[in-house]
Amino acid sequence: MLKSLTNSLLKAARDAGADEAEAIAIRAAATGVDVRDGRLEHAERAEGVEIGLRVLIGGRQASVSGADHSEATLETMARRAVAMARAAPVDDSLGLADPDQLAGDTDASSLELFDPGPEPDPETLEQRALRAEAAAMDVQNVRTVESAGANYSQRETWLALSNGFEGGHRRSQHAVSCTAISGSGAAMERDHAGEGRIWEEDMPSPEEIGMLAGERAVARAGARKPPTGAFPILYDERISSGLIGHLLAAINGTAIVRGASWLRAAMDMQVLPEGVSLHENPHLPRMSASRLFDAEGLPTEARDIVSDGVLRGWTLDLATARKLGLDSTASAVRGIGSPPSPGNSNIVLSEGLRNRDDLISDMGRGLIVTSLLGSSINPTTGDYSRGAAGLWVENGQISHPVNECTIAGNLRDMLLRLTPANDARDWRAFRVPSLLVEGMTVAGA
Incomplete structure (x- = not known):
């Protein structure tokens, strides 16, 4: 039919x-x-x-x-x-x-x-x-x-x-x-x-x-506002993929063509720490984002978007690739009533050697973010500000839950300072572990 x-x-x-x-x-x-x-x-x-x-x-x-x-x-x-x-x-x-x-x-x-x-x-x-x-x-x-x-x-x-x-x-x-x-x-x-x-x-x-x-x-019972200042922040695995999602949005062909991306001049430059790679694999079995061909009929294949911290490629459909004088990355997606546009399939960020508890211990004093709300992100500069809630860490130990705070920084600096844990879950379309980011601003009490 x-x-x-x-x-x-x-x-x-x-x-x-x-x-x-x-x-x-x-x-x-x-x-x-x-x-x-x-x-x-x-x-x-x-x-x-x-x-x-x-x-x-x-x-x-x-x-x-x-x-x-x-x-x-x-x-x-x-x-x-x-x-x-x-x-x-x-x-x-x-x-x-x-x-x-x-x-x-x-x-x-x-x-x-x-x-x-x-x-x-x-x-x-x-x-x-x-x-x-x-x-x-x-x-x-x-x-x-x-x-x-x-x-x-x-x-x-x-x-x-x-x-x-x-x-x-x-x-x-x-x-x-x-x-x-x-x-x-x-x-x-x-x-x-x-x-x-x-x-x-x-x-x-x-x-x-x-x-x-x-x-x-x-675990969130009794939450209160954290102090204000510059602290390390651990993005819990349940929300850490959002941070990598901002990177993927910045290298999307639509943003690059428009010049509206804080990574528009970053090709072949360091965007993640050395040793950290970002891989796309559309052929993983039993994953909802897997596909053999994209929305324009092109064959998909696995690729390194970031290799050893260095940006290696945009995410392109046919139209954005032609505008940039490049080849499509077979990344076209589309809905029923819309034309194709670039999008990602299964994303895998390389994991670190240490577990989440080790990173918490190293934090000393800081914030574990378990939920985010609201968003103020400048797509051309990467300035980042979001409402957050989670758990406060004192002396490398979880102390108490916190809420009603804002975390802020610049995405370019944040991504270069991140440390991945080793707790990514296999069943996520974005397999991203918990991520420790140093030196962000927390606005609380």
Whole structure:
């Protein structure tokens, strides 16, 4: 069905006058269950098929999307897309890949992106959520569980381009989450735990997830503001990937082309400490971000983004690569109603030799950040400021929880001064360990 839909869209685009076109069809289904106080609170099921079309005419492009699959609708979508493209500005970098650039292998079975086991029914999902809630409530000093939920989804995608490329994949996802609360009144603190996997057999138990949510909430009880000053900060593994995400955003081709990046002149320069590398591998099995080809039909491959601390490459799709006079890194991603843009797959930051406790011991006095909120980041200078909460460290030992503080620095300096621990988790799309950053500013009491 999806293949025939995309082929029909391409024909409609050609008939309407498009020079080139790409069509995408996605069939998705999801079931979710939420519980509270030992009872079912909410259950929902959603499924459907969506289609998207991008047309290109003389360096102009336009994208349209919809959920109606009738022949008349496909023809109307194509005519509207062509009319929109003719009114768009010219961009000579736009265009599909040459046929000899396209991926030859589109069989993603080796990546194990779909769990062939039976789809869990709503009763099974409810039991998973109830087990997570009960485990959180069993943690001493947990006052209540704000929410616990379980869901299952599957998604099938098919992409067809007028240059001859066709390919698709099918993905599944199991997930359980829980949010627990400790304390009461103005002293209430909440925290969360959640896990998702492609294969059910790879999931941690609901009890593990609920217990972790409860323990995190209790650990935040009695939080107060930290002192103000310059201190070392340890980004806990659960949020450290965000710091590396700022680096990836700064080397994204879109930002580089616009000149709106604090790393725009950093190619072949030191951006991480010596010995630290940043690797992208789109071919890791059972990972939701894995893929054999990108959204423009190019074959993906593993690459070093940063090697021994030195920046080795931007993240590029075809358009940004052409603007920079480079080759695409096969990094195109796209949604139903949007054109391709550069994005990353599975990211792995090299780990250090020491564990998290060793880094805490070395801190002396400082802050462990376990959650972040708000954001003030200047994309052109790298100036960084975020609200934070976590745990205060005195004499190399965790002393008490803290909240209502702001941490600040400059991303270029922060990344050059980081020290990775060795606690990265394998099931993260961004495998980043806890990161110790020296000399940041903490604004608290």
